[in-house]
Structure formats: structure tokens, C-alpha cells
Amino acid sequence: MRYRLRRRGIDHGAVAPGARTTSWEACEPVVLRSVIPIHRARPSILRALRMIARLRRGADLASRLPPLPRGFRILGTTVNTGDPLEIHKLHLSARGRELYIKVNWLSTYPRDGSLRLRFSFGAEVLDDWAEDPVASRASDRLFERVFPASRLVTHSPAILRHIRSRIQAQPRFVQRIVYSNAPGGGAFFHHDYVPRQAGVVYAQLAGATGWIALPKRTLARQIQNHTRRWRDTRALLDYLDAPNPDRLHRLINHSPTFTRRLAKDGWFSVLRPGDSILLPSRGWDDVAWHSIFTVGRSPNLALSFGIRRKENFAP
Ligand SMILES: [Fe+2]
Numbered sequence: 001m002r003y004r005l006r007r008r009g010i011d012h013g014a015v016a017p018g019a020r021t022t023s024w025e026a027c028e029p030v031v032l033r034s035v036i037p038i039h040r041a042r043p044s045i046l047r048a049l050r051m052i053a054r055l056r057r058g059a060d061l062a063s064r065l066p067p068l069p070r071g072f073r074i075l076g077t078t079v080n081t082g083d084p085l086e087i088h089k090l091h092l093s094a095r096g097r098e099l100y101i102k103v104n105w106l107s108t109y110p111r112d113g114s115l116r117l118r119f120s121f122g123a124e125v126l127d128d129w130a131e132d133p134v135a136s137r138a139s140d141r142l143f144e145r146v147f148p149a150s151r152l153v154t155h156s157p158a159i160l161r162h163i164r165s166r167i168q169a170q171p172r173f174v175q176r177i178v179y180s181n182a183p184g185g186g187a188f189f190h191h192d193y194v195p196r197q198a199g200v201v202y203a204q205l206a207g208a209t210g211w212i213a214l215p216k217r218t219l220a221r222q223i224q225n226h227t228r229r230w231r232d233t234r235a236l237l238d239y240l241d242a243p244n245p246d247r248l249h250r251l252i253n254h255s256p257t258f259t260r261r262l263a264k265d266g267w268f269s270v271l272r273p274g275d276s277i278l279l280p281s282r283g284w285d286d287v288a289w290h291s292i293f294t295v296g297r298s299p300n301l302a303l304s305f306g307i308r309r310k311e312n313f314a315p
Pocket residue numbers: 190191192290
């Protein structure tokens with residue numbers, strides 16, 4: 001089966017999923033099929049899709065939340081007018097901590113309705129979520145209340161078994177995000193490396209997404225095989241992390257021939273409801289980079305969690 005990949009006005013053509021056996025140790029993405037029993041949470045998934053459809057049409061998240069756990073209180077909503085992607089940010093308090101849910105578009109492309117809800121706390125720029133377990137647990141509790149289907153992922157025996165065997169420890173799920181990719185949308189190539197985080201698990205609950213995912217070093221090699229530019233591998237690896245590497249950005253995100261090249265080499269896969277993908281990260285250069293496309297026209301819902309080793313988490 002081939003999938004037509006279209007994103008932000010560019011048609012990348014039709015590609016077929018690869019049949020690679022991948023390895024976490026090599027920082028390759030690991031797809032896990034049918035590891036989330038979504039049939040057990042249909043009403044919760046439908047409720048989440050309805051809520052997201054309303055957010056897309058301009059509803060305030062505060063008015064769409066279910067009753068909050070005891071001790072949780074809504075403080076108010078803010079909008080950062082300096083951030084073109086932010087829709088709004090809901091501030092809450094719990095156990096003396098301030099939490100937030102940030103709702104933002106994934107792009108400024110006019111016909112791309114892809115959005116995400118990020119649950120966190122503290123100062124966004126400082127990543128201090130890692131240092132405050134009380135706030136972290138409160139944020140997790142809020143996430144479970146708003147998206148109860150998330151327990152199917154964090155408590156999936158198959159997902160837990162796969163992650164445990166790879167990180168040699170019990171996982172703790174942090175940095176919880178809900179994604180709803182829209183037809184014609186998705187995410188450009190990026191990575192999710194955060195120091196002390198072993199990787200990310202992304203779980204598809206509704207709709208389907210197409211993933212071009214591969215280790216950063218392999219991506220660099222593919223770039224060098226595709227074009228005569230960027231012969232210096234060290235410089236290219238650094239350049240991939242630069243905030244706006246124009247020409248390189250255009251090649252890896254907007255070039256249909258480059259997309260098809262990666263797919264042909266076996267780095268393309270499709271996630272359907274119940275599937276999940278593990279994205280390992282060990283450092284700035286040893287991490288799975290990924291580029292996401294929306295497949296089909298069904299409403300899309302997915303959850304993403306950062307993976308930490310439990311013993312590395314402050315008590
Ligand atoms: Fe990501």
C-alpha cells in the first residue's frame with residue numbers, strides 16, 4: 001500500500017512503508033503495533049476529539065474541561081500575542097504550584113489545523129519541570145483527568161515491557177502532550193532530545209500519521225548522498241540544530257525527492273489507532289529525528305510522553 005504525503009501545500013508524492021527491523025540502541029525509531037487497547041476508551045477518545053474540534057473553532061479550553069480533581073483551580077487564560085503559534089494558555093493552581101495547559105498551532109500555514117495541548121508547569125524556558133516532582137505529579141493528574149484515555153498508554157503492559165527492556169529501568173512519563181494533526185498538516189523534521197530523557201513515546205489513538213523517522217547521523221548521511229553541499233559531517237550535524245538553516249530546512253522538509261529517498265530507504269512508517277512509536281534520544285547527535293504527515297481524512301488524536309528512568313527522577 002502506498003500513501004500520498006501532502007503537507008503545507010507541498011505534494012511529496014506516494015510512498016510505501018519500509019520493512020526495516022529497527023534498533024533502539026542505534027537510535028532508530030521502534031514502531032509497536034496494536035499496543036493500546038483503544039476499544040476500551042472509545043467515549044473518552046470521542047470526547048477528546050470533540051473538545052479539540054471546538055478549540056480549533058476558537059473555544060476557550062477553560063469552558064471545555066471536565067470537573068477538575070479536588071484542590072485544582074483555574075486561575076485564568078492568557079494569550080501571548082508575540083507568539084504566532086500560541087492559541088491560548090490556561091493557568092491552574094494545585095498543591096501550591098502553578099500548572100498550565102498551552103494550546104498552540106503546529107504551524108502558521110493558513111490551511112493547517114494541526115494543534116497540540118502541552119501540559120506543564122513552571123517557567124517554560126527553564127525546563128524546570130524536571131526539578132519539581134510535586135508539580136510534575138499534579139500536572140500528570142490533570143492530564144489524566146482531561147484525557148483519561150492516556151492511562152491506556154501509560155499502563156499498557158506491552159509498551160511498558162518494550163520500554164523497560166530498552167532503558168533497563170522502570171519508565172516515568174513526563175512532558176505530556178496531546179496532538180491533533182489535521183489533513184495537509186503535520187510537523188517538520190525535529191528531535192525531542194532533552195538531557196536525562198531517554199526518548200519519547202508517541203501513541204496514536206484516532207486517525208493515522210505517516211512518519212519519516214531515522215537517526216540524526218543517518219539523516220546527515222542521506223543529505224550528503226543527496227547533494228554535494230555540506231561535505232563536513234561535523235558542521236552538518238551542528239547545522240541541523242541551528243534555529244533557521246534555510247536551505248537545509250527546505251531540503252529536508254519541502255523536497256519531495258528527498259522525502260521519497262528516505263521512504264525508499266525504509267524510513268517511512270504509518271501509525272494507525274492503537275499503534276505507538278518509540279523515539280530514542282541519548283544526546284544532540286544520537287537521537288531519532290522525525291518528520292510527520294497526516295494520513296487520510298479522519299480526525300486525528302495522539303499522545304506523546306517523554307520517557308525518563310524512574311531512579312533519575314528527584315524523589
Ligand atoms: Fe517530536
